[in-house]
Structure formats: structure tokens, C-alpha cells
Amino acid sequence: MxxxxxxxxxxxxxxxxxxxxxxxxxxxxxxxxxxxxxxxxxxxxxxxxxxxxxxxxxxxxxxxxxxxxxxxxxxxxxxxxxxxxxxxxxxxxxxxxxxxxxxxxxxxxxxxxxxxxxxxxxxxxxxxxARARGKKGGRPQKHTDKVEMALKMYQSKEYSIKQITEATGLSKTTLYRYINK
Missing domain, CATH: 3.40.50.1390 (Resolvase, N-terminal catalytic domain)
Structure with a gap:
């Protein structure tokens, strides 16, 4: 065969x-x-x-x-x-x-x-x-502005996780990933 x-x-x-x-x-x-x-x-x-x-x-x-x-x-x-x-x-x-x-x-x-x-x-x-010339490889970060805003909101302790995710459009998983970094 x-x-x-x-x-x-x-x-x-x-x-x-x-x-x-x-x-x-x-x-x-x-x-x-x-x-x-x-x-x-x-x-x-x-x-x-x-x-x-x-x-x-x-x-x-x-x-x-x-x-x-x-x-x-x-x-x-x-x-x-x-x-x-x-x-x-x-x-x-x-x-x-x-x-x-x-x-x-x-x-x-x-x-x-x-x-x-x-x-x-x-x-x-x-x-x-490329690294020696200061280039960074990999996929570009998504949501950088949103993440910054979400982290500031979280650190202010004035907003709940739900309020932060609704205001930024980030998922809970994504938000927690950045919080735990």
C-alpha cells in the first residue's frame, strides 16, 4: 500500500x-x-x-x-x-x-x-x-491608555472592579492581569 x-x-x-x-x-x-x-x-x-x-x-x-x-x-x-x-x-x-x-x-x-x-x-x-539598537520585539501592547486609566482608578481605591471594567472596556481578567504584574 x-x-x-x-x-x-x-x-x-x-x-x-x-x-x-x-x-x-x-x-x-x-x-x-x-x-x-x-x-x-x-x-x-x-x-x-x-x-x-x-x-x-x-x-x-x-x-x-x-x-x-x-x-x-x-x-x-x-x-x-x-x-x-x-x-x-x-x-x-x-x-x-x-x-x-x-x-x-x-x-x-x-x-x-x-x-x-x-x-x-x-x-x-x-x-x-535590533535589541542593541533599542528596538523592542513582540506584539504591541493592547489597551495601553485604557490600562493606565484602569490602574489609576484601581490605585485610587474609589472605584470597584466592576466600575473600572465598565469605564475602560477592559475585561476583569485583563484588569487583574495588569494589577498582578
Missing amino acids: IFGYARVSTEEQNLDMQIDALQQYGIDKLYQEKMTGTKKDRPQLEELLKVLRKGDKIVVYKLDRISRSTKHLIELSEKFKELGVDFISIHDNIDTSNAMGKFFFRMMASIAELERDIISERTKTGLNA
Whole structure:
């Protein structure tokens, strides 16, 4: 049986391109996930690994869709080998049913991990440089004027929480979060 596996890292990303490529390849069954790339738990991948039998094939659009690290990819490769399962990556032209495919698979896994590490280093360097220039990262604070007013009202001890939330439009939860900071 030919199994397809598709994954995107966030809910906003779309699986359509991967699914189209997998269907064109001729998969019999598709497993798909939407989640962050760093998460270890991938229920659909775990389910797929449970149903594999000797002679099956796993097809992915790209190597980084099934694994985010060389170590994990090699572990999967060993599991596939134990089970007698072939692994195919369409975009990377990898087919582990032959010696060159196995070799190329490991090379591509190492290159993919290197690329992720380089991107991560660049991001960290950029963030550090921005901090050194006085830039503050992250999402802008919401309700800054409202929060200031609410805190002044609270500190004056003249208003109840209900009066403060009604006057500022802040929720009780938000107000308490700022009070407890």
C-alpha cells in the first residue's frame, strides 16, 4: 500500500499543494496534520507508523514535512528499514528502494537541518542587533491608555472592579492581569 503524509507547521498554512502532489503520485491513503514543526507529538504520523507493513511505501512532498531533525529522520529511516518499507520524497527525488536513494536521503536530511540552523542563527542575530539598537520585539501592547486609566482608578481605591471594567472596556481578567504584574 502507498501511504501519503502531509504536514504544515501552522493552522494558517495550506496542505493543498502537498496533497495534490501526493495524489498525483498515486497514494492509496493520506495522513495529514496541521501543527507546529517543533512539536514532538504528531498523532497522524504515529498512526501511520502503526499500520505500516512490509512492502508498503510512505510518500511525502518534501523531507522536512515528515521530520524537523536529522536525528529523527534517521530514526524514521531505520524504522522503515526494519519494517521493509520504502520512503519517497517527491520534491527531493528520494526513493529508498535503491542504494543511491538511501545515500541521497541521508545527505538531504543533513542539508535540511543545516538550513534550519542557519535560518535560526540569522534570526537570533537579527533580534540581538535590533535589541542593541533599542528596538523592542513582540506584539504591541493592547489597551495601553485604557490600562493606565484602569490602574489609576484601581490605585485610587474609589472605584470597584466592576466600575473600572465598565469605564475602560477592559475585561476583569485583563484588569487583574495588569494589577498582578
